[in-house]
Amino acid sequence: MAKESAAAIYASIAANVAIGATKFTAASFTGSSAMAAEGVHSLVDACDGLLLLLGRRRSRRPPTPEHPFGHGRELYFWSLIVAILFFALGGGLSVYEGIRHLLHPEPLKSPAWNYAVLGFAALFDGGSLVVGLRQFRESAGGRGFWAAIREGKDPSLFSVVLEDIADMAGIALAFLGVFLGHLLDNPYFDGAASVGVGLVMAGVAGVLLVESKGLLIGERADADIVECITAAAAGMYDADVRRIRTMQLAPHEVLVTLDVTFRRGLTREQVLAAIAELERRTRAASPDRLLLYLEISALQDHRP
Missing domain, CATH: 1.20.1510.10 (Cation efflux protein transmembrane domain)
Known part of the structure; x- marks a missing residue:
């Protein structure tokens, strides 16, 4: 293109x-x-x-x-x-x-x-x-x-x-x-x-x-890309993404910040695995190149 x-x-x-x-x-x-x-x-x-x-x-x-x-x-x-x-x-x-x-x-x-x-x-x-x-x-x-x-x-x-x-x-x-x-x-x-x-x-x-x-x-990314990222992050079990912010850096490059909380009781290895899975899902949701940053706010109890 x-x-x-x-x-x-x-x-x-x-x-x-x-x-x-x-x-x-x-x-x-x-x-x-x-x-x-x-x-x-x-x-x-x-x-x-x-x-x-x-x-x-x-x-x-x-x-x-x-x-x-x-x-x-x-x-x-x-x-x-x-x-x-x-x-x-x-x-x-x-x-x-x-x-x-x-x-x-x-x-x-x-x-x-x-x-x-x-x-x-x-x-x-x-x-x-x-x-x-x-x-x-x-x-x-x-x-x-x-x-x-x-x-x-x-x-x-x-x-x-x-x-x-x-x-x-x-x-x-x-x-x-x-x-x-x-x-x-x-x-x-x-x-x-x-x-x-x-x-x-x-x-x-x-x-x-x-x-x-x-x-x-600084505009947000395309609405379709934001929706795809939101849907991908919503499927996580050990992590809860509370806020997603995006900014278009170039025609096919997007800055993405995720405000994430992890379930209590996770080991260090489980937290790292959850982070890797969240990154994989987020990047797979967009055809554009993503500069991805996670902001870990607090641990939370297990969601029902």
Whole structure:
């Protein structure tokens, strides 16, 4: 899944670099602010993909004395930076360019360039979206789209999907701006489309900011994993697990603490065997790598 997620990012980067260059070329020939905004949009997407790849690579570094739990959450830091860039550079510059064009409108020239580039962009962005959505659905585990985003632990995957959706929405807005501006001989439609592209990017960036912040400050593990761990611990005879706490450290790495009490009268060997059995059951309950810690609070009488 990690390799497939990286493949979705690479596909998005390649598509956005090629599309961004053609959009800027078309904007220079036609004077379209919506097309220039879309060029900024594509280049910001490409830079975001590079930052996500950087975050994925740095998050795989092994633990050190300064970072005993590893560097997995560095991916969440870089996904937060991606959201900020998407909002500031993508959304902000697109809105600025649109407002500037509304204040000082210029007639469109050679709209055929815009139509050709938008068709090219729709083809490549659509292909990138198909790749990203396929991986996203496989990781969603049957959950709905928004539920999978809210509960997702791999921002490098849902960030690419959301950005590709924003790309397709931006292409549609840019097409409407160019088409209506040319049809009605009204350049204000082009500026309004640029503002619309910026607002779409700002909205997507807002979702990414919220999700990245939650992962960075520490979210619990996926509810299904918590339920499986709870069920596994509940089957113990010599130990009673009273409280389970989890925190996501990386897309497939979870910190788990168990508040455990043992039955009175157990020998040292029996306590050690119960601990080993509890660890075995807990780790077997999750497909993710678990960093497991037991907090032994007190001994208790035998449960009926």
